[in-house]
Amino acid sequence: MDAYCVKCKAKVEVKDAKEVKMKNGRPAISGSCSKCGTKVFKIKSKNDK
Numbered sequence: 001m002d003a004y005c006v007k008c009k010a011k012v013e014v015k016d017a018k019e020v021k022m023k024n025g026r027p028a029i030s031g032s033c034s035k036c037g038t039k040v041f042k043i044k045s046k047n048d049k
Contacts, residue, residue: 003042005033014040 005012014031022028027044 001029001031001042003029003031003033003040005036005038005040007036007038008033012040014042 001014001017002011003014004010013034014029015034017029017031020028020030022043026046029042029044031040032038033040
């Protein structure tokens with residue numbers, strides 16, 4: 001799964017990705033950047049499973 005890293009300013013592969021559910025019930029992916037180790041977060045669409 002790819003996510004945008006603010007520190008690297010690029011799309012990177014997510015390391016240690018975990019599926020989480022936000023307060024409003026939407027699914028998301030949380031993990032860390034494979035290049036620099038910064039926390040990255042990607043909000044998925046409601047249709048993604």
